[in-house]
Amino acid sequence: MTFWSLYRRYVRRRWRSYLGYTLTSAGLTLLMLSGLAFFSLLQAPLEEQTGWSTSLKESSEFMLQVVTVLLLSSSYILLIYFHRLFLQEHTRFLGLLNTFGLSRRKRFSLILGESFLLGWIGYFAGTVLTLFLGPLILLALQAWFKIRVGFVFTLSITLWLKAFIAFSALLLSEGLTVATLFTRRWPKMMFQAVSIPEKGFRPSLWLGLIAIVPLVLGYILALTVHPGLLNSSNGSTVAWMIVSVVIIALDIIGTYALNAYGLAAFLRHFRIHSGLSLVLRGRVSARLRSMVGMNTIIAIFLSILLVAMVTLSTIKTIVFEQGMLTEPYPLVMNSVFPPVTHEASTFYQQAVQKMTDSLERDGFAPVTATSLRIFAAEIEKVPSDTSDTVEEDHTRQVVDAYLIPRSDFLRWREAYLKTHPGTASAVGELPEQGTGEAIIWMHFYNREFINMEENFGYTIGQSYVVRPNLTKPDIRQRWKTQGGTQGAVSDAENAPLATIKLKGLQGSYANLDLRSGYAMSPFSTMIIGDDDFERIADRAPEWVIEKTALSYPHWELSKPTIVRVMDELNKDFKEDIWIGTSGLALYFLEQYQMVSMYELGIGIVALLYLVSVMLIVFLKSRERIEEDRRALYQLHRLGMSWQEIKKIVRREWYGLVLPPLILSILNVVVAALDLLSTLNPTNTMTALNEVMPIDSILWKNMFIWTVVVIAVVLLMFTIGEKLREKMLGLKEHREG
Amino acid sequence: MLNEEPIIQVEGLQKIYESAGGVHHQALRGLKLDVMKGTFTAIMGPSGSGKTTFLNLIAGLDRPSAGSITIAGERIDQMPEGMMSIFRRRVVGFVFQDYNLLDPLTVYENIMLPIAIDRRVTRKDSEWIIDLLKRVGLEEKKDRFPYELSGGEQQRVAILRAIASNAQIILADEPTGNLDSASSRVVLETFSMLQKIYGKTIVIVTHDPFAASYAERLFFLKDGARFAELHRGTLSREVFYQHILETLSTLEMSVHVQSHQEG
Numbered sequence: 001m002t003f004w005s006l007y008r009r010y011v012r013r014r015w016r017s018y019l020g021y022t023l024t025s026a027g028l029t030l031l032m033l034s035g036l037a038f039f040s041l042l043q044a045p046l047e048e049q050t051g052w053s054t055s056l057k058e059s060s061e062f063m064l065q066v067v068t069v070l071l072l073s074s075s076y077i078l079l080i081y082f083h084r085l086f087l088q089e090h091t092r093f094l095g096l097l098n099t100f101g102l103s104r105r106k107r108f109s110l111i112l113g114e115s116f117l118l119g120w121i122g123y124f125a126g127t128v129l130t131l132f133l134g135p136l137i138l139l140a141l142q143a144w145f146k147i148r149v150g151f152v153f154t155l156s157i158t159l160w161l162k163a164f165i166a167f168s169a170l171l172l173s174e175g176l177t178v179a180t181l182f183t184r185r186w187p188k189m190m191f192q193a194v195s196i197p198e199k200g201f202r203p204s205l206w207l208g209l210i211a212i213v214p215l216v217l218g219y220i221l222a223l224t225v226h227p228g229l230l231n232s233s234n235g236s237t238v239a240w241m242i243v244s245v246v247i248i249a250l251d252i253i254g255t256y257a258l259n260a261y262g263l264a265a266f267l268r269h270f271r272i273h274s275g276l277s278l279v280l281r282g283r284v285s286a287r288l289r290s291m292v293g294m295n296t297i298i299a300i301f302l303s304i305l306l307v308a309m310v311t312l313s314t315i316k317t318i319v320f321e322q323g324m325l326t327e328p329y330p331l332v333m334n335s336v337f338p339p340v341t342h343e344a345s346t347f348y349q350q351a352v353q354k355m356t357d358s359l360e361r362d363g364f365a366p367v368t369a370t371s372l373r374i375f376a377a378e379i380e381k382v383p384s385d386t387s388d389t390v391e392e393d394h395t396r397q398v399v400d401a402y403l404i405p406r407s408d409f410l411r412w413r414e415a416y417l418k419t420h421p422g423t424a425s426a427v428g429e430l431p432e433q434g435t436g437e438a439i440i441w442m443h444f445y446n447r448e449f450i451n452m453e454e455n456f457g458y459t460i461g462q463s464y465v466v467r468p469n470l471t472k473p474d475i476r477q478r479w480k481t482q483g484g485t486q487g488a489v490s491d492a493e494n495a496p497l498a499t500i501k502l503k504g505l506q507g508s509y510a511n512l513d514l515r516s517g518y519a520m521s522p523f524s525t526m527i528i529g530d531d532d533f534e535r536i537a538d539r540a541p542e543w544v545i546e547k548t549a550l551s552y553p554h555w556e557l558s559k560p561t562i563v564r565v566m567d568e569l570n571k572d573f574k575e576d577i578w579i580g581t582s583g584l585a586l587y588f589l590e591q592y593q594m595v596s597m598y599e600l601g602i603g604i605v606a607l608l609y610l611v612s613v614m615l616i617v618f619l620k621s622r623e624r625i626e627e628d629r630r631a632l633y634q635l636h637r638l639g640m641s642w643q644e645i646k647k648i649v650r651r652e653w654y655g656l657v658l659p660p661l662i663l664s665i666l667n668v669v670v671a672a673l674d675l676l677s678t679l680n681p682t683n684t685m686t687a688l689n690e691v692m693p694i695d696s697i698l699w700k701n702m703f704i705w706t707v708v709v710i711a712v713v714l715l716m717f718t719i720g721e722k723l724r725e726k727m728l729g730l731k732e733h734r735e736g
Numbered sequence: 737m738l739n740e741e742p743i744i745q746v747e748g749l750q751k752i753y754e755s756a757g758g759v760h761h762q763a764l765r766g767l768k769l770d771v772m773k774g775t776f777t778a779i780m781g782p783s784g785s786g787k788t789t790f791l792n793l794i795a796g797l798d799r800p801s802a803g804s805i806t807i808a809g810e811r812i813d814q815m816p817e818g819m820m821s822i823f824r825r826r827v828v829g830f831v832f833q834d835y836n837l838l839d840p841l842t843v844y845e846n847i848m849l850p851i852a853i854d855r856r857v858t859r860k861d862s863e864w865i866i867d868l869l870k871r872v873g874l875e876e877k878k879d880r881f882p883y884e885l886s887g888g889e890q891q892r893v894a895i896l897r898a899i900a901s902n903a904q905i906i907l908a909d910e911p912t913g914n915l916d917s918a919s920s921r922v923v924l925e926t927f928s929m930l931q932k933i934y935g936k937t938i939v940i941v942t943h944d945p946f947a948a949s950y951a952e953r954l955f956f957l958k959d960g961a962r963f964a965e966l967h968r969g970t971l972s973r974e975v976f977y978q979h980i981l982e983t984l985s986t987l988e989m990s991v992h993v994q995s996h997q998e999g
Contacts, residue, residue, distance in 0.1 A: 001857040006845060013840035096836055099797060100850040100901075101825030104817055187797040187824075 003102070007110070010093075018114075021086035022122045025079060029126020032075040033163055034134050037155045039068050070304065076170050077297065083115065087178055094182060095190025108179045115175035123167050130155060208265025215254025218247045219670045227677030255299045255663055260292040263659055276644050279635065283648065284655045295660050302664035302713065306705055307671040313701045314675070314694075352548045355565050362561045364552040370415045372547045375403040375536055379464035379526075382499065400469060401526045405533035406433065409441070409525075412549055419551045433529060437503040438464075441525045460504055465496040466536060468543045497536045500528055625727050632728060646730050653721045661713060665706055672702050743905060743937050744771035744794055749803035751789050751960075763789040765960040766803065771953075773904075776931045776938040778951035780980075782988065786960040787941045788909055794939070795830050795907045796820050808904060825854045829898025831908035835890040837882035843869070843893050844878040850901040861900075868896045871933075872926055888919025895926055899936060906930065908940040912947045924950045945984060949977040956987055963987055 011018060097107060135153040182190075221243060229240040264285040288295065356367045379401045410430065417424055433439055528536075537544045552558070632645050676695050749767040754760055764786045771777045779787045792798045794805055796812055805813045808827055815823060829850070837846050847865050851857050869875040872892045882890050891911060898906050908927070912920035924947055930936045942948050950973065956964040964983050968976045 001848065001852060003849075003852040006841070006849060006852045009845065010838060010840045092836070093838065096838070097853065099795075099824060099830050100853050101821045101823070102853045103821045186799060188792050189798075 003106070017086075017089060018118060021082060022118050022125065024082040024086075025119050025122020026125035026129055028075050028079050028082070029123045029163075029167070030129045030133065032072065032167075033127065033130040033155060033160065034137065035071040036068065036159055036163060037130070037134060037153060038138075039071075040156070040159060072166070074297070074301070079119075079170065080174050081294075083119075083174055083178070086118075087111070087182065091182075091190050095187050098185075098187040098190060104183045107183045111179040111182055112175040115178065116171055119167070119171040119175075123164065127155075127160065205265050205269055208262045211257035211260070211262035211265070212254070214250045214257060218250030218254055219666075221250070222247050222670050222674045223677070226674055230678055251303070251667060252296070252300055256292065256296040258663070259288060259295045259299070259659060263288050275640065276648060279640075280648050280651055280655075283652050287652065287656055288659075291656060295656065299660035299663040299667075302660060302709060303667035303671075306664055306668040306702075306709055309705045309709075310668060310672060310698070310702045311675060313705065314698045317697050317701065348546070351569050352550075354569065355562075356550060358561050358565045359550065359552055359558060362558070364554060364558055364561070366419075367550055367552040368415045368419060370412050370549045370551065372404060372408045372412060372549060373533070373537070374545045374547055375533065375540075376469040376543050376545055377401050377403050377497075377526075377536075378467045378469045379500075380467065381459070382463040382465055401464075401466075403438075403466070403526050403528050403533060403536065405530045406430070406527055407530050409527050415549070415551050419553060430527065431504060433503055433527070435529055435531060436498075436500050437529070438500045439503055439527045440505045441527055460502055463499055463501045466498045466500060467494060467496055468540045497539050498532060500526075500532065502526075625724075629728050632730075642730065646725070649725060649728065649730060650721065653717070653724070657714070657717045661710055665710075668702060668706065672698055741773050742770040743773040743808055744939070745804075745806040746770070746790075746794065747804045747806075749790070749793065749805065750801045751786070751793060751798070752801045763960055764793075764800075764803075767957070767961055769955055769962055769965075771937060771939055773937055774931065774935050775953055776927065776951045777940075777953045777955070778948040779939065779941045779955050779957060780943070780945075780948050780984070781957035781963070784959075785957040785963075787957050789960075790957070791907050791909050791939070791941045795828050796824050797830070825850065825901055827903055828905045828907055829901070829903035831891070831894050831898050831906065831911050833910035833913040835882070835887075835894045835914075837890055837894060837897075839882050842879050842881055843874065843885070846882065846893055847897045847900045850897060850903075854901050865896075865900060868900070871929065872896065886919065887915050888922050891915060891919070891923050892926055895923065895930070899930060899934070903936075905937045905939065908938070910942055911940055912942065912944055917946075920944070920947060945977055945980045948980050949973045954980065954983075956983060958987060958990070963990075 094107065094111070097110075102110075134155065138153045226240070226243050226247060229236060229243060267281050267285050267288075352369060356369055359365070359367045377400075413430070430441075431439065632649070635645055635648075636642065676698060746767055746769050749764050750762065751764040752760055752762050763784075767786070767790060779790060781787045789798070793800050794807060794812075796815075800813050803813065804811060807823070810823070810827075812820070812823060838849070841849065844865060847868070848857055848861070851861050851865075866875060866878070869878055872895075874889060874892060874896075877885060877889065882893065885893065891914075895906070895908070895911070898908075906927070911923055911927075915923060927938050927940065928950055931938050938951075940947065940951070948954050949968075952968045954966040954968075955962060956966075964987065966976070966979055966983060971979070
């Protein structure tokens with residue numbers, strides 16, 4: 001029999017205490033790997049984003065990296081914490097071995113070996129947990145957040161290896177640190193370490209006030225400097241990122257300082273009215289001090305959770321739920337350019353039918369097809385117009401326009417409203433127009449567009465001469481293939497077809513861009529009277545393009561169907577047939593995927609953090625259970641009733657829970673105000689304010705998430721408190 | 737059997753503790769005493785007199801602030817860590833007030849532990865352990881776990897653990913502190929047996945005059961220094977017990993007077 005075989009017997013018979021740390025290690029591995037896997041899912045879509053501005057993309061990538069770093073460092077902090085808790089339980093054993101003369105080298109090897117072995121077992125167990133639970137958690141969260149996009153959970157071997165190397169490095173550094181610390185201690189210190197008393201703490205009020213300074217400074221930065229860095233003309237994404245980091249650092253330091261000094265200082269200056277208050281104040285001050293690290297972590301985790309969920313749900317509401325409701329007809333299929341052959345016409349109708357059938361089969365029923373006639377025109381300003389409403393013209397003389405007859409437009413609007421009920425105000429009404437009058441229908445993403453001097457050649461009150469559009473190469477090419485003029489355009493071909501006057505610019509949140517492949521381009525659709533259209537079309541029928549607008553619900557998820565059908569249609573592609581689609585479905589689907597993934601990833605990470613933190617609080621209170629029990633019994637011997645003692649225990653417990661909760665709510669309020677200030681009127685999203693007030697959406701989401709998170713936290717703490725009371729033996733004591 | 741050769745020599749021993757807030761507390765103030773080889777010695781004194789600190793220092797569980805400690809001819813106050821481990825293994829055995837047995841190990845395994853730490857356990861060692869267990873009447877319980885034993889039985893196992901590696905000196909901190917009188921008697925008789933049959937040097941720290949009466953020599957500590965010394969000589973244990981009580985009352989009176997004067 002050797003020492004190591006005796007030690008193995010000891011470990012085998014005490015496997016439960018070792019299991020605790022191993023399971024914790026496995027849980028943290030699950031947290032870390034799941035978070036990394038989810039965030040890695042976001043990398044590719046983020047890089048593929050085409051519709052985002054550079055600054056938005058950069059700031060999103062930056063935040064992704066920040067969250068990843070927070071995730072990794074938090075996992076490591078928690079692992080080290082649990083490891084130290086585990087070692088504290090073994091201090092007596094290690095002290096005994098030291099007393100009996102186990103050499104420093106063997107003690108060092110024992111501690112280091114345990115750290116490594118248990119840590120690695122935990123890591124591999126955590127990997128298995130991740131592979132099984134990751135997909136299940138993903139499914140559950142997709143159902144919870146009602147995300148219809150089918151994400152697939154994957155954990156790449158490269159990611160796992162990278163995490164394993166990082167984890168092993170952490171184990172090594174942690175193992176070496178604690179092994180060195182513990183082997184340096186004299187045996188007497190090891191036995192003493194088992195029962196280190198909680199020290200009373202009475203900081204001065206000045207110290208308490210100074211402790212608030214970092215937090216206040218961070219809040220001031222967030223409310224004044226930070227918003228302007230991203231949305232002003234002098235703003236810089238890099239500066240925004242730097243200030244973001246500074247704010248986060250100040251918040252962490254301030255939260256720690258407030259927990260360590262501020263709260264105890266304020267407590268000290270409360271008036272004491274009874275013995276109960278006296279004891280409570282002393283215990284809470286000492287407990288706040290001993291739990292300062294953990295309370296800080298809880299406050300920060302809760303803040304991150306709330307800020308992330310509120311921001312995500314608000315962006316999702318603004319961009320998708322509202323935006324999607326007001327976005328019609330993402331799929332517009334174009335007909336062949338005239339002259340129309342029978343074969344081409346048949347193919348086109350079959351293509352539209354195929355698309356309609358496919359969409360309905362894939363769950364997007366009902367699909368409403370609205371036929372539209374569009375005239376591809378060039379319009380040129382009439383210089384002699386002397387109307388008072390004409391502004392000085394600094395714009396181009398000849399611009400493109402797609403003319404649509406009023407009745408076709410109204411049919412289109414009616415079909416849209418059927419698919420998107422309740423959005424009449426978002427779409428807007430078409431004002432009356434007389435003969436020869438035109439109305440430009442534009443998207444109101446940017447209201448300032450209307451008032452710009454340089455408005456792409458569209459001036460209210462201006463008269464325009466309408467000609468066939470001979471400047472667009474693709475239109476001209478198709479015209480030529482249909483037997484149109486080769487070479488230069490003759491005067492006859494270029495003759496004006498009509499003169500119309502621009503009556504007004506009408507806006508809505510509906511993008512009525514009829515050109516294939518374009519997204520959210522204003523000033524593209526000009527509505528004229530039916531008679532005016534018929535006159536123009538009669539004179540140049542070869543420029544009348546037939547389009548079919550397909551309207552259906554959940555269009556934002558229809559990208560896979562659209563792409564599949566277009567690929568199949570393109571196999572039968574004929575040179576004189578052109579079928580295109582709007583890129584909006586693709587664009588919005590990417591956005592939807594991105595935000596949904598963020599929601600999922602952060603939701604999962606936050607949930608796991610919450611559970612970890614609750615576990616730590618519970619374990620931390622458990623480690624002092626014996627001292628606590630003795631202290632409470634001592635109070636009883638001094639004459640305090642069990643009812644009063646129970647009051648002390650309960651109030652103390654909630655006194656420890658409330659500070660991190662309140663701090664996290666403060667943090668999220670400041671973050672919300674920061675976000676609102678960042679969304680200024682020049683930004684695309686704030687232009688929607690007339691239809692969907694962003695600030696009310698934000699505050700509503702904040703209220704909902706704050707209530708949910710606080711309820712969950714309080715529930716967990718209450719369960720912990722009940723268990724603690726049971727361990728203290730308070731439940732057995734009843735007094736009349 | 738008394739031997740004139742001192743096995744423990746302490747000269748000018750000091751120990752200063754620094755508590756949180758920078759408050760210094762001097763537990764030992766230049767203590768000087770010798771313990772002879774093969775004797776049973778007790779250390780008594782009021783709370784805070786430094787007796788447990790003294791025991792921890794001579795056991796090598798803590799380092800003195802000043803002074804010298806010589807055990808079995810070796811200066812341990814300046815001993816390097818590697819040699820200190822060997823010292824703890826082979827020279828001294830320690831018995832705690834709360835036994836400090838390892839619950840996951842059986843009685844036999846607990847006693848074996850110090851031997852296993854020192855070297856590979858041989859059959860001879862096993863026979864030695866069984867012999868010890870027989871002597872204290874615990875052979876039948878060698879495969880039980882500590883939580884299945886009474887307090888007295890656990891303390892006896894702790895004592896056997898202390899001598900299992902053939903340590904010359906057994907140091908015991910309040911060995912009867914948690915025991916009833918009957919169990920205390922058994923434990924003290926075990927110490928006596930070890931001293932008489934195996935020639936071990938026993939040093940116990942105790943509050944209990946009854947336990948101290950088993951010793952041949954008794955030191956009284958007060959405020960970290962030696963206050964008095966008693967030798968049992970040929971006195972019976974009962975008479976020696978009375979002398980102890982008288983000395984204790986003198987000690988307590990002087991403590992009371994001093995605190996009254998300081999107050």
